Amino acid sequence: MVLRSDTPSVAFVTLGCAKNEVDSDRMARRAEAAGFALADDPREADAIVVNTCSFIEAATEESLEAIFDLAGIERPAGGVVPLIVAGCMPARYGDELEAELPEAAAFVPCSKEDDIAELLAEALEVDLASMRCGSASAGRAASTAAVSAYVKISDGCDRFCSYCTIPFIRGRYRSFPYEEIEAEVDRLVSSGTREIVLIAQDTGRWGDDLAEPSTLAELLARLAGRFSNTWFRVMYIQPEGISDALIETVATHDNICSYLDIPLQHVKPAILRAMNRTGSREEFESLVGRIRKRIPDATLRTTLIAGFPGETEEDFDDLCEFVESVDLDYVGVFAYSREDGTRAADMPDQIDEDTKLERAQALRDIADAACTARVAERIGESMEVLVLGCEEDGQLFGRAKCQAPDVDGVVYLGEGVPGQIVSVTIADTLLYEMEAE
Ligand code: SF4
Incomplete structure (x- = not known):
């Protein structure tokens, strides 16, 4: 196959959540180590990897749109750029997908992502053994870390x-294993x-499944001690995972953000x-009380599902009351999505689509009213902000410990350079965004 240059290049396009971003980064580093160059623009690459999301139907549709959008890009020397479909979609739909998506040159389910270099070499008809090892560059260097990164x-x-x-x-x-996580953190820091x-x-x-069992509290304490100038934040802790030891670890380390993201999903038993x-509801109220007793200024986020099969008006009212009465800082609300192959999809008493969407929106409105009022209470508060960069219009912004990436607001700043931690006082807020003096 005739390539654009001596070094074959590949562009990664990522759909879905932060976990997929981490997987794409890992695949990109594997490809780079094998001698491929990383391209920012899929239209300028010799091959494209689309890392798909497929956990609900809407995500699958978005992934398909991206695939159709990138399929059939013509190569300068003739033919089309090979498109590799990776991640959740091939993992969820398996062989079914091959017949449905002739546009793809290959499929890489999550469990096979470590073989990405070999698959790229096959798709581009290049010999991996003869490619130079080490990093190549065609636009983007995977080894250049961002100010904030997921692990x-x-x-x-x-x-x-x-x-x-x-x-x-x-x-x-x-x-x-701890050593693997520590090595990744070390590389980024x-x-x-x-x-x-x-x-x-x-x-x-x-x-709890390691040869030498350990806990999230121990992991955090070790990382926070070893990288004392780095902020650590944990997302997606199921309620059962909030142990007293974890609360204590968060409370006693300045560089662990007092931010707990606890998906509750509902409150009716x-x-x-x-x-x-x-x-x-009682257990979750008691959990919130336990956290706030030890860490009064803890920031708490949750996610909830409205319109699950069998949810009555009374169940939904209870969920709304819970959000109104418990001091949560951020609440993500989703309408229940009926997914093929799950047990809930076959349950009786499915809620019609309009009611699900109405309930989700009503719950979102209640959560927004309660949570933006809590953000406004921060006016006059002093806090540290990690400077992240500038918006397109040149406005500088950063993130406080009480804000998680991608899901919460940011702090707009007057001065600072990316990577710097600045002390500011909050002068104003607009919904979830804050503005520093
Ligand atoms: S905890 Fe439940 S919702 Fe979350 S990934 Fe596991 S099965 Fe899915």
Whole structure:
């Protein structure tokens, strides 16, 4: 195959969540180490990898749109640029996809992503052994770290919530060893990263499946001690994962953000049992109380699902009351999505689409009113902000410890340089955004 230059180049296009971004970065580094150059623009690359998301139907549709958009790009020497479909879609749909997507040159499910270099070489008809090792560059260097970066601490999930496709897509839960996580953090910190966001499908379980069992509290304490100038933040801690030891670890380390992201999904025991989850409104209120007793200024985020099969008006009202009465800082609301292959999809008493969307919007409005009022209470508060960069219009912005990437607001700043941590006082807020004096 005739290439654009001596070094074959590849562009990665990522759909979906932060966990997919981490996977794309890992694939990009593998490709780079094998001698491929990384291209920013898919239209200028010799090959394209689309890392797909497929955990709900809407995400699958978005991934398909991206694939169709990038399929059939013509190469200067004739023919089309090979398109490799990676990630959740091939993992969820398997062989079915091959017949449906003739546009793809190859499929790489999550479990095979470490073979990306070999697959690229095959698609481009190049010999890996004769390609130079080490980093190549054609636009983007995977080794240049951002000010803030995600690090995955485990993959898969064993909880099998009845509405969720993730355990079928990502497989059983497996923690990554401490040494592997530490090496990744070290690599990022050495190249300038100041904030590490630890993610997984179920971060609170980390360590219990290792040969030498450990805990998330121990992992955090070790990382925070070893990298004392780096901020650490953890996302997606299931309620069962909030141990007293974890609360204590967060409370006693300045460089661990007092930010806990705890997906609750609902508060009615009957709905939670149908979801194959545990808890109740009383238990969650007590959990919030336990955290706030030890860390009064903790920032708490959750996600909730409206319109799960069997959810009555009364169940939904209870969920709304919970959001109104418990001091949560951020609440993500989703309408239940009926996914093929899950137990919930076959449950009786499915809620019609319009009602689900109406309930989700009503809950979102209640959450926005409560949470933006809490953001406004921060006016006059002094806090540290990690400077991230500039918006397109040149406005400088950063992130405080009470704000998680991608899901919460930011702090707009008057001065600072990316990577610097500045002390500011909050002068004003607009919904979820804050403005520093
Ligand atoms: S814990 Fe999260 S990833 Fe695991 S099954 Fe439940 S919703 Fe899915």
